[in-house]
Amino acid sequence: MEILIRPTAADVATQAARILAHYAREGATLGLATGSTPVATYQELIRMHREEGLSFAQCRAFLLDEYIGLPREHEQSYYRTIRREFTEHIDIEDANVHSPDGLLPDSDAAGRSYDEAIQQSGGVDIQLLGVGTNGHVGFNEPGSSLASPTRLKTLHPQTVKDNARFFDSADDVPRHVLTQGLGTISRARHLLLLATGEGKAPAVHALAEGPVSAHCPASILQLHPHATVIVDEAAARDLQESEYYRYADANKPSWQRH
Structure with a gap:
């Protein structure tokens, strides 16, 4: 696992956008995440598209998850959210x-x-991920099988509480989702996880330096052959090996730098 520590959340977004832009230029299949953390990265990619000519015309994209029972037209469906926050502002075909x-x-x-649709597309080249305060990725809550496929999941009460800010009240948050499983996520060729803020520090420590365990679903990244974790200083607070991560990042050969 490659861990990159950047000074601020804005720096995390810039670094992530550079990595994703590399794949976009190759016409890759992108795995997209919703939630608050990726928004700044999407904004930087939109800027690169408008000001630097970055094209997504040859790309396809697959979302991590969707609420059960919300129509696609609902403002908080992930179908609508990813379009509102990202894909409507770039040149990717909506059908893709x-x-x-x-x-x-x-x-x-x-x-x-x-x-099956992901597999038939040739698979996801890079999967963007966030991490929940309880260590979930996608909506794979603690206790999820590390080999799970896309399936129905019941949201953890903490996740309902975290997502209530997007709805009028917690009572309006759907309790069930269809989410890519940890097995599906792990088949992506490159996993890119972003975390910012002190609230994510315990989860970052658990996923990077704790045991691989269903108790922290994000710890599955430790088993992946190509996983990159980008965090700001606040989210890196609990990392015991933070100085080593900084040293390793600063001393990479130039051809390995993103």
Whole structure:
């Protein structure tokens, strides 16, 4: 696992955008995440598209998850969110932006269909991830199988509380989602996880320096052959090996630097 510590959340977003831009130039298949952390990265990619000519025209994209029961037109569906925050502002074809179908009555079949669509596309080249305060990635809550496929999950009460800020009240937050599983996520060729703020510091420590465990789903990154974690100083607060991570980053060969 490669861990990059940057001074501020803005620096994290800039670094992540550079990495994603490299893949966009190759017409890669991008795995996109919603939530508050990736927004600044998307804004930087939009700027690069408008001011530097970065094109996404040859790219495809797959979202991590979708709420069960929310129509696609709902303002807080992830189908709408990713378009509002990112893809409507770049030159990717809307038909090439895919998300799980949270309205299908058979969620097991919906999960299998989504995994098959990813595989038929050739797989995800780079998957953008955030991490929850309880260590979840996607909506793989603590206790999720490390080999799980896309499937129905019940949200942890902490996740409902965290997501209530996007709704009128916590009562309006759906309790179930269709999410890529840890097994599906792990098949992406490159995992890129972002975390900012002191509130994420315990989760960052657990995923990077704790045991690989279903108790911290994000710890699955430790087993991946190409995983990059970018955090700001606040989120790096609890890392015991932070000085080594800085040293290793500063002394990379030039051809390895993002």
